[in-house]
Amino acid sequence: MLIFFSFFCPVCALLCVQPKPHTAVTIAVSSRTLxxxxxERKVWExxxxxxxxxxxxxxxxxxxxxxxxxxxxxxxxxxxTRLRELYPEGxxxxxxxxxxxxxxxxxxxxxxSINHYDLLIERFCMTGGKSPIGYLKAYMTNLYLxxxxxxxxxxxEAGIAAATMFTPDMETxxxxxxxxxxxxxxxxxxxxxxxxxxxxxxxxxxxxxERKNENKPLAQGPLKCFLEALGKLQKKFYAKxxxxxxxxRTYLVTARSAAxxxxxxxxxxxxWGLEIDEALxxxxxPKGPLLQKxxxxxxxxxxxxxxxxxKELGTIAAHVPYGIGQKYHKGKxxxxxAKKS
Amino acid sequence: MDPQSDCTLVTAVSCHDIFxxxxxxxxxxxxxxxxxxxxxxxxxxxxxxxxxxxEKQTLLFEVILLGxxxxxxxxxxxxxxAKYYDLExxxxxxxxxxxxxxxxxxxxxxxxxxxxxxxxxxxLKAGVPAALLCQQADQQVQNQLKVLFSGDLIGLTEDSxxxxxxxxxxxxxxxxxxxxxxxxxxFAMLIGEMRRRFGCEDSPLHTILMTVWGSRDICATALxxxxxxxxxxxxxxxxxxxxxxxxxxxLQPHILWDDGLHNLKET
Numbered sequence: 110m111l112i113f114f115s116f117f118c119p120v121c122a123l124l125c126v127q128p129k130p131h132t133a134v135t136i137a138v139s140s141r142t143l144x145x146x147x148x149e150r151k152v153w154e155x156x157x158x159x160x161x162x163x164x165x166x167x168x169x170x171x172x173x174x175x176x177x178x179x180x181x182x183x184x185x186x187x188x189x190t191r192l193r194e195l196y197p198e199g200x201x202x203x204x205x206x207x208x209x210x211x212x213x214x215x216x217x218x219x220x221x222s223i224n225h226y227d228l229l230i231e232r233f234c235m236t237g238g239k240s241p242i243g244y245l246k247a248y249m250t251n252l253y254l255x256x257x258x259x260x261x262x263x264x265x266e267a268g269i270a271a272a273t274m275f276t277p278d279m280e281t282x283x284x285x286x287x288x289x290x291x292x293x294x295x296x297x298x299x300x301x302x303x304x305x306x307x308x309x310x311x312x313x314x315x316x317x318x319e320r321k322n323e324n325k326p327l328a329q330g331p332l333k334c335f336l337e338a339l340g341k342l343q344k345k346f347y348a349k350x351x352x353x354x355x356x357x358r359t360y361l362v363t364a365r366s367a368a369x370x371x372x373x374x375x376x377x378x379x380x381w382g383l384e385i386d387e388a389l390x391x392x393x394x395p396k397g398p399l400l401q402k403x404x405x406x407x408x409x410x411x412x413x414x415x416x417x418x419x420k421e422l423g424t425i426a427a428h429v430p431y432g433i434g435q436k437y438h439k440g441k442x443x444x445x446x447a448k449k450s
Numbered sequence: 451m452d453p454q455s456d457c458t459l460v461t462a463v464s465c466h467d468i469f470x471x472x473x474x475x476x477x478x479x480x481x482x483x484x485x486x487x488x489x490x491x492x493x494x495x496x497x498x499x500x501x502x503x504x505e506k507q508t509l510l511f512e513v514i515l516l517g518x519x520x521x522x523x524x525x526x527x528x529x530x531x532a533k534y535y536d537l538e539x540x541x542x543x544x545x546x547x548x549x550x551x552x553x554x555x556x557x558x559x560x561x562x563x564x565x566x567x568x569x570x571x572x573x574l575k576a577g578v579p580a581a582l583l584c585q586q587a588d589q590q591v592q593n594q595l596k597v598l599f600s601g602d603l604i605g606l607t608e609d610s611x612x613x614x615x616x617x618x619x620x621x622x623x624x625x626x627x628x629x630x631x632x633x634x635x636x637f638a639m640l641i642g643e644m645r646r647r648f649g650c651e652d653s654p655l656h657t658i659l660m661t662v663w664g665s666r667d668i669c670a671t672a673l674x675x676x677x678x679x680x681x682x683x684x685x686x687x688x689x690x691x692x693x694x695x696x697x698x699x700x701l702q703p704h705i706l707w708d709d710g711l712h713n714l715k716e717t
Contacts, residue, residue, distance in 0.1 A: 158650045159650055212650060213673060214673070214682050216673055217670055220667070220670040223666065224666075224667070230666070231665065231666055233669075233687070234685075234697075235685055235686045235687070237656075237683075237685040237686075238650075238651065238684075247696035247699070247700050248692065
């Protein structure tokens with residue numbers, strides 16, 4: 110039991126400026142996803158931690174360049190501006206937190222960089238090497254983005270929506286007025302129950318199974334709650350007659366085909382009371398070209414194959430390390446591939 | 451004055467925090483462990499590691515036990531229990547309640563720790579640096595001493611006065627915050643020097659900065675100020691109004707220096 114801080118509460122009550130964690134949609138981004146720290150990382154890998162920290166201090170006044178999550182964060186800020194216009198006293202907003210296990214001394218450069226781009230990031234945790242998972246829970250994080258797949262895995266296992274971000278191979282022009290988020294279906298919004306059937310029993314069994322269970326909702330996946338959080342904010346715009354001009358748009362980009370396995374997906378979403386703006390059924394076609402047209406600020410998928418495809422064509426992709434898809438590469442069991450080679 | 455004592459981080463802890471003096475004890479068994487137990491053991495690990503680095507080490511923690519209005523019977527129990535648990539206590543100071551502050555001053559206490567906020571408050575009023583001693587949820591975790599500093603105080607600059615007034619603090623409180631910042635400095639400098647003896651990783655001493663209501667710029671100022679004082683903190687948190695209890699529960703610091711924020715009680 111900790112004996113604490115009743116005297117902090119009167120102070121917190123004085124501040125009505127910041128979104129409160131329990132109503133806000135909290136997005137935690139790591140320093141390497143927010144900023145491009147490739148050069149700095151090389152220093153750490155080649156010369157060690159002490160040299161890395163001094164290097165950062167030496168370059169403190171030089172702002173870091175934007176990273177993979179930067180456009181996403183700017184888009185979140187745009188939504189907040191629109192929400193504040195419609196609801197000046199509102200607390201249901203995006204709350205962006207910098208969650209890094211960088212050493213606190215690197216913090217000065219990070220804060221200087223945040224100031225340079227005028228980013229709306231007021232809260233941060235620099236854990237000096239410790240795992241951020243405990244802090245993610247303490248901040249009631251709705252989504253955690255990192256470049257470190259181990260941490261992302263840990264977060265998902267702890268029940269926090271998380272994804273590993275990848276920098277696209279080329280730059281794409283993204284909307285500055287509308288946040289666009291694209292989701293894969295199975296093992297991202299939904300559980301991997303159907304994907305297991307495909308992998309273990311093949312497509313025909315899968316189609317049969319989906320048809321039979323059309324009216325039985327799929328179980329939820331790791332990113333369902335994040336879609337729900339986006340939906341709540343969207344409804345605030347609809348309530349003020351801004352549906353056509355809503356600054357949040359969501360997409361489902363699934364390898365399922367509309368005819369044979371699509372109905373179950375749509376019915377599941379409906380049973381959850383969730384809407385998705387556009388549902389795109391690819392029937393197995395590559396996702397890259399379609400995503401190029403959509404230009405999302407972030408695209409979530411559980412299979413590295415799709416992530417790579419998206420990356421190649423300029424989409425900011427985030428890998429969700431969940432479910433049976435992790436054991437496979439391009440349709441083959443990873444263990445078997447290892448045995449063959 | 452002994453030149454060595456300048457470098458020694460004399461830390462005074464109340465015997466009521468080291469041992470549990472409330473629960474009835476049989477004559478033979480030692481006193482039960484109190485809130486400060488984990489702290490003392492953590493401090494001992496720091497000292498051990500410092501001495502390992504250099505046998506002639508002068509910058510060490512020295513823990514003094516302070517007993518306010520203790521009965522004779524209790525005193526001998528305290529001595530025995532300290533021996534039983536192998537606690538490295540430099541001095542046992544028993545005094546009356548009235549002489550409490552004077553005892554702190556006479557012993558050149560660089561830091562007084564107590565879980566009792568009123569005691570911390572009185573020590574501060576008497577000009578003795580004091581901080582809150584925190585109970586650890588897990589009494590077993592004793593291999594790293596964690597010290598947390600309030601960034602809201604350290605990040606204060608002359609320009610902050612307007613900002614503080616906007617937040618609703620009055621002149622007396624603002625004056626007290628500024629005084630508190632001065633008091634933290636000496637302790638922070640000593641901790642900084644100690645911390646520098648160890649590398650980034652595997653340090654028995656771990657320092658944390660936390661800004662509760664300050665903006666990120668206040669946090670950045672606090673980081674730079676501490677750096678100028680010789681303390682490079684390991685972890686930094688800027689809460690900007692978010693509740694601090696959940697984070698503190700994860701951090702579990704032994705010492706929490708939030709000094710001037712105590713004065714909110716006076717309003």
